[in-house]
Structures are given as C-alpha cells and as structure tokens.
Amino acid sequence: MREFCSVHTHSTFCDGESTLEEMARAAFAAGAVSFGASGHSHTPLPEDQDGVLPLDMTAYRREVLRLREDYAGRMDVLLGIELDNCADVTAEGFDYWIGSVHRMGIPDGSLRTVDWSQELLEAWEAFSRDGCAMAASYYAEVGRMAARKPTILGHVDLVAKFNEDGRFFDEGDARYRSAALEGLHAADPRETLLEINTGAMSRGYRSVPYPALFLLREWRDMGGKVILTSDAHSASAIVWGYGEAAALARAAGYERAALLTASGWRESSL
Numbered sequence: 026m027r028e029f030c031s032v033h034t035h036s037t038f039c040d041g042e043s044t045l046e047e048m049a050r051a052a053f054a055a056g057a058v059s060f061g062a063s064g065h066s067h068t069p070l071p072e073d074q075d076g077v078l079p080l081d082m083t084a085y086r087r088e089v090l091r092l093r094e095d096y097a098g099r100m101d102v103l104l105g106i107e108l109d110n111c112a113d114v115t116a117e118g119f120d121y122w123i124g125s126v127h128r129m130g131i132p133d134g135s136l137r138t139v140d141w142s143q144e145l146l147e148a149w150e151a152f153s154r155d156g157c158a159m160a161a162s163y164y165a166e167v168g169r170m171a172a173r174k175p176t177i178l179g180h181v182d183l184v185a186k187f188n189e190d191g192r193f194f195d196e197g198d199a200r201y202r203s204a205a206l207e208g209l210h211a212a213d214p215r216e217t218l219l220e221i222n223t224g225a226m227s228r229g230y231r232s233v234p235y236p237a238l239f240l241l242r243e244w245r246d247m248g249g250k251v252i253l254t255s256d257a258h259s260a261s262a263i264v265w266g267y268g269e270a271a272a273l274a275r276a277a278g279y280e281r282a283a284l285l286t287a288s289g290w291r292e293s294s295l
C-alpha cells in the first residue's frame with residue numbers, strides 16, 4: 026500500500042483514549058496522506074452522554090481546524106463526524122460524514138445497542154432467538170442510513186461483531202444474506218464509500234475486519250469503492266490492521282482503495 030488515510034477516528038472529545046492532537050500526530054508519524062476526526066454524534070439517549078460529542082461542537086471544530094493549520098502542507102486534516110442513526114445533530118458544515126447504525130429496534134418498539142454484547146443478547150432473546158430476524162431489523166436501519174448518502178457507510182455488518190462463532194445467526198443463511206444485501210443495495214455507489222473497518226480487531230472482538238466478503242463482492246459488482254479505516258479509539262490503533270484490510274479488499278477483487286483528502290476522494294493502489 027503506497028498511500029493511505031485514517032479518517033474514522035475517535036478522541037477524548039467522545040469515547041476515545043487519546044487527544045485529537047495525539048491522534049493527528051500518530052497519523053502523521055504513520056505516513057497517512059490525511060487524518061480525519063470523526064467524533065460520535067450527539068444523541069438524545071441518556072446512556073450515550075459520556076461517549077459522544079456535546080451538542081455544541083464548537084470546541085471540537087476549533088481543535089480540528091487548529092490541527093489543520095498545524096499540518097498544512099504536510100498532511101490534510103479533515104473535519105468529520107460519525108453520525109449515529111439516533112443522532113439529533115446533522116453533518117452540515119463538516120467535510121465528510123460516516124453514517125453508522127449502532128442501534129436497532131426490537132419487537133416491543135424499544136432500541137438495543139448492536140455493538141455491546143449484553144444488549145445484543147437481549148435483542149436476540151426479544152426476537153425469540155431468531156438471529157436472522159434480529160439482523161433484518163438491524164439491516165433495515167442500515168438501509169435507511171445508506172439512503173441518506175453518507176460520505177462513508179460505517180461498519181455495515183456491525184451486527185456480526187460478536188458472531189464470529191455463529192452464536193446468534195449463520196452468516197451463510199439465505200435469510201441473513203438477503204437482509205444484509207437489501208441494506209447494502211440502498212447505498213448509492215456514486216455517492217458513498219464503503220469502509221473496510223478494523224476497529225473490532227484492534228479492540229480484540231474480531232479476528233477479521235468488517236464487512237464480510239460477500240458484501241464486499243456485491244459492492245464491487247455495484248461499482249462501489251472501498252476505503253480502509255481503523256475506527257481508532259487510541260493513537261496506537263491509528264492504522265491498525267490495514268494489511269489485513271487491504272488483503273480482504275483484494276480478495277473481493279479490488280486493486281485500489283479510496284483516499285479521502287481535502288479535495289475530495291481519489292483512488293490509490295492497494
């Protein structure tokens with residue numbers, strides 16, 4: 026990989042461990058073409074308040090713009106946001122946004138967090154242990170998010186985060202696959218990049234990046250581009266697992282990946 030970027034990152038402004046300055050420094054030291062801050066968007070949910078950006082994002086914006094000045098001419102610094110499906114803010118005024126579903130509805134009408142094992146277990150029970158029905162609820166949300174044309178569609182099969190051993194559903198099941206593909210088909214490959222995300226690897230939840238190969242192959246058939254991201258929550262994870270992510274992209278038939286820069290996105294050899 027000759028060139029790469031790191032534009033899915035979290036800092037102490039949301040639920041990350043490192044400051045934005047430390048994240049930018051790590052990206053520059055790793056040789057990234059661009060660094061993007063993508064703090065978790067604010068939501069009205071009480072349980073979120075410690076791990077998301079405040080409603081007033083002025084300080085966050087200022088710090089990203091300060092870093093942009095600091096790195097001018099050396100590395101592009103982009104102002105982004107990871108917009109949750111329950112967000113009560115918009116991505117207006119940001120350079121780019123990552124559209125990510127972290128919650129799904131369950132049969133009683135309430136929401137459960139997808140990327141926390143205990144809540145996923147509760148959701149699975151609520152769907153009478155029908156993991157494919159649970160996944161269908163998640164992918165319906167993904168489809169709604171994808172239809173909003175995010176710059177990047179985030180961790181599209183997050184519902185499989187805790188499913189490497191197949192405990193909730195069989196990822197080869199036709200019901201699972203058709204729900205996942207339906208969600209993906211709502212994305213516009215001319216407007217949206219699909220990320221290959223190594224975040225769950227760096228935190229020890231998964232041994233391979235998102236998404237599954239069948240989704241990547243479908244995206245390629247749709248004419249879609251991919252971007253490698255680390256979903257880093259610490260400076261040490263800034264380009265974690267990019268070799269594995271590139272290998273997955275190649276396995277899906279990709280020879281190039283997209284880079285997000287100050288002048289939009291362009292492609293570079295994997």
Ligand SMILES: [Zn+2]
Nearest residue numbers: 107125179180
């Ligand atoms: Zn996320």
Ligand SMILES: [Zn+2]
Nearest residue numbers: 033035107256
């Ligand atoms: Zn993230």
